[in-house]
Amino acid sequence: MISLVDIYTAIKKQIVDNTGIKNIYDAEVSQGFKRPCFFISLIVDKDDNETVHLKFKNILVSINYFSKNKTQLENLEMYEILKKSFSLPLQIDDRKILPFKISSESKIDNNVGFLQFTFWLKFYDNTYFDEGKEEYPIMKDLDVK
Secondary structure, eight states, X not given: OOOHHHHHHHHHHHHHHHHOOOOEESSOOSSSOOSSEEEEEEEEEEEEESSSSEEEEEXXXXXXXXXXXXXXXXXXXXXXXXXXXXXXXXXXXXXXXXOEEEEEEEEOOTTOOEEEEEEEEEEEEEOGGGTTOOOOOOOOOOOOO
């Protein structure tokens, strides 16, 4: 089962690996953060049981990038890096989930200067009802005579 912590950790790793920026915050701080940096928010839109064993999840991922010099050019360059980083399937635990509906908005007003980059993750997952269920080894070869 994929948790929100698993998703957050995978996104954080993807950002650090592709940008080299390690200043990543999980809650928006109005002051005292070091630029350049990222803020990551996960918003659960749906977490519905489809069957006893299957659950559908729809999660909005919002990444806010605060550029060093608060310029539009820095934001556009970061958009290209993030778009390339999240256009491929995202490795979350033992699964790969493809982000979709990637969008962004760059804001340069009141000397703030940041880029908001968003995408959706939609996937099916096991329900909690499967936990503790006895597991059997996977059959590898079958000889039929």
